[in-house]
Amino acid sequence: xxxxxxxxxxxxxxxxxxxxxxxxxxxxxxxxxxxxxxxxxxxxxxxxxxxxxxxxxxxxxxxxxxxxxxxxxxxxxxxxxxxxxxxxxxxxxxxxxxxxxxxxxxxxxxxxxxxxxxxxxxxxxxxxxxxxxxxxxxxxxxxxxxxxxxxxxxxxxxxxxxxxxxxxxxxx
Numbered sequence: 001x002x003x004x005x006x007x008x009x010x011x012x013x014x015x016x017x018x019x020x021x022x023x024x025x026x027x028x029x030x031x032x033x034x035x036x037x038x039x040x041x042x043x044x045x046x047x048x049x050x051x052x053x054x055x056x057x058x059x060x061x062x063x064x065x066x067x068x069x070x071x072x073x074x075x076x077x078x079x080x081x082x083x084x085x086x087x088x089x090x091x092x093x094x095x096x097x098x099x100x101x102x103x104x105x106x107x108x109x110x111x112x113x114x115x116x117x118x119x120x121x122x123x124x125x126x127x128x129x130x131x132x133x134x135x136x137x138x139x140x141x142x143x144x145x146x147x148x149x150x151x152x153x154x155x156x157x158x159x160x161x162x163x164x165x166x167x168x169x170x171x172x
Contacts, residue, residue, distance in 0.1 A: 004037050004071045005098035007080075008090035013064045015085035016041045020066055022083050035076045037145055038069040042107050061107070065090070072096060118170040124150070128167040135171065 011019045020039045027036045042061040047054060066086075070076045077096070080086060089096035118124060120141055126134045136150035139160060146165045151158040 004069050006104055007068050007070060007072070007096050007098055008062075009066045009068055009080055010087045010090055011064055011066055011085050012087065016060060016064070016066050019083055019085040022085070023066075023068070023080060026079050026083065030075075030079065032076060032079060033142065034071075035073065036068065036070045036079065040067040040069075042067060067099075067107070072098070116165050116170075118168075123171040124148075124168040125171050126150075126163060126167055127169050129163065131161060131163060131167075 009019070020041050023036065023039050027033060027039075043058045044061050045056055046059045047056045049055075068080060070080070077089075081088065088094075091097035118138060120138050122138050124136060124138055126132055126136070131150075131152060134150070134152055136152060138148050139151060140149040142148065142162075147162050148165065148168065149160050149162050152161050153159070
């Protein structure tokens, strides 16, 4: 299977979050999670000073653009291209060009893959994050997103939680 790469999609200005939500919904409905891994609208914190009051807010880094981590094939290309609000991929002509790792680094997107020695059904211990010291059984794994899903007890019920590969350790 081909490797997932980051692509830039041009959208109507102001439609970035709507496009992100529509793509995520389509991916879920068509079960393309293994082809379209992640959709992002890069944001950065901005501090403004108005009338002597300091106000911090989130602003889009690239208005009119959405980043998509995907495996480029006919299905994924069709889904993105035909999403309402998308005007096309960034690249010469009709050929989408993936971003390089060097271009992704300043955006805070980690591209290294964590190699794991566990699989679905294995018992793991969470070693970092809000679920630290939790022991659970792996329900599902998503190598593309470098994450796994476990069930934790929350308010007396089993609740699925997604955790990064880097935050867990296999139990012996």
